[in-house]
Amino acid sequence: MPIMVLVNNYIWVEGSTSVLSENALKIPVIDLTETENEDLLSRKVVQAFEQTGMIYVENLPGLNLEQIYECNKWFSKQPREVKDTVLRHQWNNKNKNIYRGYFPVLQDSGLFCEGFEVGEDTHVTFDSKHAKSLFYENSVWPAEDGEIKFKQKMHKFYGCYHKIGLDILRLCALGLGLPETYFQYMFCDKPLSTLRLLHYPQRNGEPPKNAARTKDGKIIAVDDHCDTEFLTLLTTFGHGGLEILDNNGDWQPVPPRPESLMVNIGDTFSSMMGGRFKAVRHRVVDLGIERYSAAFFLAPSYDVDVGFDIMKKARGETTNLTEQPFGPFLFRKMKYEKKYPEFKDLPDE
Numbered sequence: 001m002p003i004m005v006l007v008n009n010y011i012w013v014e015g016s017t018s019v020l021s022e023n024a025l026k027i028p029v030i031d032l033t034e035t036e037n038e039d040l041l042s043r044k045v046v047q048a049f050e051q052t053g054m055i056y057v058e059n060l061p062g063l064n065l066e067q068i069y070e071c072n073k074w075f076s077k078q079p080r081e082v083k084d085t086v087l088r089h090q091w092n093n094k095n096k097n098i099y100r101g102y103f104p105v106l107q108d109s110g111l112f113c114e115g116f117e118v119g120e121d122t123h124v125t126f127d128s129k130h131a132k133s134l135f136y137e138n139s140v141w142p143a144e145d146g147e148i149k150f151k152q153k154m155h156k157f158y159g160c161y162h163k164i165g166l167d168i169l170r171l172c173a174l175g176l177g178l179p180e181t182y183f184q185y186m187f188c189d190k191p192l193s194t195l196r197l198l199h200y201p202q203r204n205g206e207p208p209k210n211a212a213r214t215k216d217g218k219i220i221a222v223d224d225h226c227d228t229e230f231l232t233l234l235t236t237f238g239h240g241g242l243e244i245l246d247n248n249g250d251w252q253p254v255p256p257r258p259e260s261l262m263v264n265i266g267d268t269f270s271s272m273m274g275g276r277f278k279a280v281r282h283r284v285v286d287l288g289i290e291r292y293s294a295a296f297f298l299a300p301s302y303d304v305d306v307g308f309d310i311m312k313k314a315r316g317e318t319t320n321l322t323e324q325p326f327g328p329f330l331f332r333k334m335k336y337e338k339k340y341p342e343f344k345d346l347p348d349e
C-alpha cells in the first residue's frame with residue numbers, strides 16, 4: 001500500500017515512481033504573469049513544444065484547482081441514479097445526450113476511469129449548418145444537492161481554461177515570430193473545447209488478467225495515446241501515474257506540480273506545425289490508489305480549416321494539404337483512427 005503524504009494540500013504518493021525530479025524530463029515552468037520578458041518566455045514555450053511537447057503553467061488567472069478538485073470529487077460521489085440522468089445515450093437509451101455527459105468505467109477497455117464532460121454550452125440556438133452536429137450538443141447537468149454550485153463553477157472554469165489556453169497560444173505565436181493574435185480566430189466562434197473530469201476508482205481484488213501492463217508489470221489505467229485537439233490543459237491534483245514517451249522511446253513519469261497545469265500539444269496543432277510541435281504520447285499507470293484528474297481540451301470551431309501548414313503559409317509557401325474543417329477531422333480521429341473506447345460507438349454524422 002503506498003504511503004500518502006499531504007504536501008501543499010495535494011496528496012503525493014511517497015515512493016511512487018511519479019514523484020521524480022522535474023529535471024529528468026526538462027519540462028519548463030511557464031509563469032503566465034511574467035509579462036516583462038515575453039520574448040524569452042515565448043521562446044521557452046516554443047522550445048519545449050518542439051522538444052518534449054509539454055510545459056507546466058503556473059499563476060493561472062481565475063482558475064482555482066482546489067475548487068475543480070471539489071467539483072470532481074462531488075460528481076464522482078453522486079449515486080448511480082444521479083449519474084444515470086447524465087449518462088450518454090449509448091449506456092442509457094432514455095437520455096438524448098450522445099457526446100456530452102457521463103461515461104462509466106468501461107471494464108477491460110484500456111480506460112479504467114469514469115468521466116464527465118461538458119462543452120461551451122452557448123450553442124442553444126444558432127444559425128449554422130452544423131447546429132445539429134453532435135459536437136454542438138448542449139451539456140447535461142446533474143441535479144445539485146446544495147453542497148457546491150457544480151454547474152456554475154464548471155461554467156466559470158471552462159471560461160478560465162479557455163482564456164489560459166489562448167494565452168499559451170499567444171506565447172506560441174510570439175515565439176514562432178507570428179502576430180500574437182494569430183491563433184485567436186480559430187477559437188472565437190463556438191469552439192468545440194471540452195472540460196473533462198476523470199475519476200479512477202481504486203481497483204479491488206486481483207487486477208483483470210488481460211489488463212494492459214507496463215514492462216515492469218504496472219497496470220495501465222489509460223492506454224498510450226496522443227490527444228487529438230489543439231492543446232490539453234491537465235491537472236492531476238497531485239496524483240502521480242501520468243507518463244510520457246521521451247525522445248529515446250522510454251516512458252517517463254511526469255511529476256505533478258502544485259498549483260500548476262501540465263499543458264501538451266494535440267494532434268491537430270502538431271499536424272498544422274508539420275510535426276515541429278510534438279503531440280506527446282502519454283498514458284496513465286495504476287498506482288493502486290484512487291485518482292482524480294481534470295483535462296481541458298482546447299479545440300477550434302467546427303468549420304475552422306486545420307488542413308494547412310501554419311509556418312509554410314506564414315512564409316507564403318504552398319502547403320500541399322487540402323482544406324480540412326476541424327469537426328470532421330475530430331470525428332474521424334476519435335471514432336475511426338483512435339477508436340477511443342468512450343467514443344467508438346458515436347453515430348456517423
Ligand SMILES: O=C(O)CCC(=O)C(=O)O
Nearest residue numbers: 198227236242284293295
Ligand atoms: O488522467 C490523466 O492524467 C490523463 C488523462 C488523459 O490523458 C486524457 O484524458 O486524455
Ligand SMILES: [Fe+2]
Nearest residue numbers: 225226227282
Ligand atoms: Fe490524454
